[in-house]
Amino acid sequence: MLSRCLRSISRIPGNLILITLSHYIPKPQNNIPCHRITASLTSVSVLTCKRPNTVPLQVRSVATIVDPAARFDEMVIGPQRKYYFLGGKGGVGKTSCAASLAVKFADHGHPTIVISTDPAHSLSDSFAQDLAGGDLVPIEGLNSPLFALEINPEKAKEDFRTSSQKNGGSAVKDFMNNMGLGMLADQFGDLKLGELLDTPPPGLDEAIAISKVMQIVESSQYSMFSRIVFDTAPTGHTLRLLSLPDILDASIGKIMKFKQKLASAASTFKSVLGKAAEQQDVPDKLQQLRERMTKVRDLFRDSNSTEFVIVTIPSVMAINESSRLHASLRKECVPVHRLIVNQILPPSVSGCKFCTTKRKDQMRAIDMIRNDPELANLRIIEADLVDLEIRGVPALKFMGDIVWR
Numbered sequence: 001m002l003s004r005c006l007r008s009i010s011r012i013p014g015n016l017i018l019i020t021l022s023h024y025i026p027k028p029q030n031n032i033p034c035h036r037i038t039a040s041l042t043s044v045s046v047l048t049c050k051r052p053n054t055v056p057l058q059v060r061s062v063a064t065i066v067d068p069a070a071r072f073d074e075m076v077i078g079p080q081r082k083y084y085f086l087g088g089k090g091g092v093g094k095t096s097c098a099a100s101l102a103v104k105f106a107d108h109g110h111p112t113i114v115i116s117t118d119p120a121h122s123l124s125d126s127f128a129q130d131l132a133g134g135d136l137v138p139i140e141g142l143n144s145p146l147f148a149l150e151i152n153p154e155k156a157k158e159d160f161r162t163s164s165q166k167n168g169g170s171a172v173k174d175f176m177n178n179m180g181l182g183m184l185a186d187q188f189g190d191l192k193l194g195e196l197l198d199t200p201p202p203g204l205d206e207a208i209a210i211s212k213v214m215q216i217v218e219s220s221q222y223s224m225f226s227r228i229v230f231d232t233a234p235t236g237h238t239l240r241l242l243s244l245p246d247i248l249d250a251s252i253g254k255i256m257k258f259k260q261k262l263a264s265a266a267s268t269f270k271s272v273l274g275k276a277a278e279q280q281d282v283p284d285k286l287q288q289l290r291e292r293m294t295k296v297r298d299l300f301r302d303s304n305s306t307e308f309v310i311v312t313i314p315s316v317m318a319i320n321e322s323s324r325l326h327a328s329l330r331k332e333c334v335p336v337h338r339l340i341v342n343q344i345l346p347p348s349v350s351g352c353k354f355c356t357t358k359r360k361d362q363m364r365a366i367d368m369i370r371n372d373p374e375l376a377n378l379r380i381i382e383a384d385l386v387d388l389e390i391r392g393v394p395a396l397k398f399m400g401d402i403v404w405r
């Protein structure tokens with residue numbers, strides 16, 4: 001029907017298409033409501049509806065070109081492991097979207113892990129199950145394996161401090177092994193590092209999260225899981241997490257150079273004293289850690305295996321923050337294809353004035369997305385505000401069907 005009424009389609013800046021319709025067109029006979037006609041590109045919003053069975057004489061609307069690869073079908077294809085990070089401003093629905101994605105993957109037969117890297121976790125609340133222990137917990141009520149983990153930096157720091165105080169080096173070694181950093185234990189084990197945690201350096205929470213991520217990426221214990229979903233902390237924390245491997249890589253590089261300089265100074269000193277110069281060990285362990293960091297860093301940037309999904313709500317503040325987040329992710333070369341606009345008020349059927357005004361504000365905010373150079377090219381997924389609490393597997397399945405299409 002759209003093709004009969006179509007006057008022109010033209011490409012305009014921002015990877016948008018301008019569709020101009022030139023006739024009255026009858027209201028679609030199927031269940032598509034009058035205010036929305038679905039074109040194959042994306043939804044085309046009609047401005048007003050003058051008569052019950054017609055749409056206005058001329059409809060000028062813009063539609064974003066949808067990357068066909070940015071659909072849910074594409075997310076489930078293939079047995080090879082994929083990583084999905086869900087992030088955005090506080091309270092927009094990151095946890096609900098991450099948990100519902102994990103449930104949907106499991107429902108499609110993918111053994112899945114969902115991990116919260118947010119120190120203020122809400123994954124337990126979302127699944128209505130206690131996940132606070134810092135270990136993988138099986139989620140009940142699903143046919144395929146779904147495990148959840150809340151990374152608990154406070155518990156990790158406490159364990160580290162206690163083990164360091166109790167047993168000097170040996171328990172620290174066990175602890176570092178558990179965190180996937182066993183190779184460093186020999187070097188640092190007897191330094192009573194636990195005492196450092198009385199004044200933890202900035203970024204330690206993220207470092208603990210990264211070490212856990214490295215463990216999951218590398219350990220054969222987790223190799224059966226083909227989808228890993230991360231529920232990340234609000235924006236600033238997450239950007240620190242993603243850039244940490246780079247920072248650590250640079251720091252390790254500096255430590256290695258310093259060690260080499262010390263080694264060559266020691267060797268010169270010994271030869272001046274007439275002693276035979278000893279062959280210095282290459283700092284293998286630091287090099288290995290550096291390689292592991294590089295692997296994690298590359299993984300965050302590999303569009304074949306990783307995607308960062310931005311979650312937002314239709315408010316000016318949230319959209320501005322999403323725009324800045326996308327700019328930062330682009331700078332870090334982290335792949336982003338879709339933006340979830342969550343908690344959209346459906347049109348009021350009861351004539352509620354507050355709802356109508358609020359929805360108008362939301363629609364204006366959504367228009368901002370279409371004109372934002374950072375966000376306009378993403379696949380925009382609109383998810384309504386629903387009248388039930390998104391809590392427990394059945395509610396997450398319901399949410400998943402709204403968001404992950």
Ligand SMILES: Nc1ncnc2c1ncn2[C@@H]1O[C@H](COP(=O)(O)OP(=O)(O)OP(=O)(O)O)[C@@H](O)[C@H]1O
Pocket residue numbers: 089090091092093094095096097118120121122234342343344383384385386387388389390391
């Ligand atoms: N589409 C929706 N409809 C109704 N309620 C929703 C929707 N999305 C999220 N919520 C509710 O909003 C609240 C916040 O959601 P959620 O915890 O997923 O956000 P978050 O971004 O992870 O928050 P935080 O930054 O605090 O971790 C929860 O009570 C959740 O049930």
